[in-house]
Amino acid sequence: MSDTPDCSTLFTPPYPVPHRSKASLFKRFLTGWNSWIHTLFDRSYGMQMGEIHLPRLDFYIANDLAVVDRVMDDREKVFPKHRFLNDLLDPLIGNSVFSANGQDWEEQREMVNPAFAHTNLKRVFPAMEAAVVDLMATIGNMDRSKPIEVDPLMTHVAADIIYRTIFSVKLDAEGAEQIYHAFHRYQKNVQPAAMLKLYALPLLGYRRRAGRAAAAIHAVFGPIVRARYVAWHEGTGQGKEDILQSLLEARHPRTGEPFSYDKIMEQVSTIFLAGHETAASAMTWALYLLAECPHLQNALVAEVDRETGGAPIAFEHLRGLTGVRNLFRETLRLYPPVSFFVREVTADTTMRDKLLRKGAMIVISPWLIQRHRDNWKCPHAFVPERFDDPEEAEACRRAYMPFGKGPRICIGAGFAQQEGMLILASVVRAFRLRYPDIRKPEPVSRLTLRPKTAVKLWFEDRAQP
Numbered sequence: 001m002s003d004t005p006d007c008s009t010l011f012t013p014p015y016p017v018p019h020r021s022k023a024s025l026f027k028r029f030l031t032g033w034n035s036w037i038h039t040l041f042d043r044s045y046g047m048q049m050g051e052i053h054l055p056r057l058d059f060y061i062a063n064d065l066a067v068v069d070r071v072m073d074d075r076e077k078v079f080p081k082h083r084f085l086n087d088l089l090d091p092l093i094g095n096s097v098f099s100a101n102g103q104d105w106e107e108q109r110e111m112v113n114p115a116f117a118h119t120n121l122k123r124v125f126p127a128m129e130a131a132v133v134d135l136m137a138t139i140g141n142m143d144r145s146k147p148i149e150v151d152p153l154m155t156h157v158a159a160d161i162i163y164r165t166i167f168s169v170k171l172d173a174e175g176a177e178q179i180y181h182a183f184h185r186y187q188k189n190v191q192p193a194a195m196l197k198l199y200a201l202p203l204l205g206y207r208r209r210a211g212r213a214a215a216a217i218h219a220v221f222g223p224i225v226r227a228r229y230v231a232w233h234e235g236t237g238q239g240k241e242d243i244l245q246s247l248l249e250a251r252h253p254r255t256g257e258p259f260s261y262d263k264i265m266e267q268v269s270t271i272f273l274a275g276h277e278t279a280a281s282a283m284t285w286a287l288y289l290l291a292e293c294p295h296l297q298n299a300l301v302a303e304v305d306r307e308t309g310g311a312p313i314a315f316e317h318l319r320g321l322t323g324v325r326n327l328f329r330e331t332l333r334l335y336p337p338v339s340f341f342v343r344e345v346t347a348d349t350t351m352r353d354k355l356l357r358k359g360a361m362i363v364i365s366p367w368l369i370q371r372h373r374d375n376w377k378c379p380h381a382f383v384p385e386r387f388d389d390p391e392e393a394e395a396c397r398r399a400y401m402p403f404g405k406g407p408r409i410c411i412g413a414g415f416a417q418q419e420g421m422l423i424l425a426s427v428v429r430a431f432r433l434r435y436p437d438i439r440k441p442e443p444v445s446r447l448t449l450r451p452k453t454a455v456k457l458w459f460e461d462r463a464q465p
Helices: 025-031 065-073 083-093 102-119 121-141 150-167 173-198 206-234 243-249 261-291 294-308 315-320 322-334 384-388 390-398 413-430
Strands: 049-054 057-062 341-344 349-351 354-356 361-364 431-434 443-445 449-451 456-461
Touching (some): 102 243, 121 315, 150 206, 150 261, 206 243, 261 413, 294 315, 294 322, 322 384, 413 431
Antiparallel strands (some): 341 361
């Protein structure tokens, strides 16, 4: 960086204060029981490559951007997704396009690719718009004489948008609530299971409880998938223009076989999870950040009014909402919903003079890379305008990866940005947001990054003086 800004004058939202030095294995086990990012120490945010040796696993964290590119691009085809993470996700998504590797992944990806035509941004905008209209009505009808919990609202609207895209029907409040609480239970149980597994200890029933939580999520949309699967294969179903229909019609590139019901459920679960949980996390944090910055709220309202001329927000308006886009991008930088990507070393490999043996785990962490002091000015500060700063253009290009990187980058990145921008612009246009005089939210990192407890905000009608 060409100059050193005074970071102390900038708003720095909450994050776990790193330990001064690397903790012992026992202390790391205790702090990691509930959250990965709480195990980090100060040097984690400046190192290029770290290593931890656990009882049954060598564990490396790569921040060096050249190493990151090598692992994520994986031109050598030696860094597949690690079986450890797949094992944690198995009760929820099984062997889907997210978790598969090698030829299996390539064939699954070919089968599901046509489904993503239904996420075309202009095509899906009306479904997003309808879900946001319902969200605004819900907030408007709530008791706003007290702060409102944001997390369930954002989970509902994000789940509703992807629900309409997958199934062509809206998600009711009961289903949204069941998904919100069930996924919370899943994360709460799968995190201890992960730590116990890393330390080669008995799982103590945590995985079974995670499985029951996954079953509760599947119960919300499983009946829809079952009914349409049976009707389609019996020739009595009427085709719809949605993701589920594309999955029903998909055929294996070599055998010509269709997806079984179980395989469709795995793909639907993956698309649903990726399509709502990460978006809900990002929008919850974005609204919190807005609530702490009244001046930014006013600037964004002026931007929205300038672009729309006071009309409802249309697809064509989103391109001009630079401030809203920067807000969403900076939120994803500070609070990446998926804070780590886990890869397996399948052949002895040397990186930064370290010999990584076959079977080792290598972690690429957007949380660390997007807060690394060598990549960003004031890395822990909330500065949305950094995405317009020429001096940070290289960091924005190479050290910004909330949706991953390389051939397995999230195909729904544009979808997530569009829904995030539409929701944030709609909310800030209608309401002044204010954070209550309570403790700041604490981020915890499990499968996704969420506040430890639900974020509560005041929603005041902007029409009021």
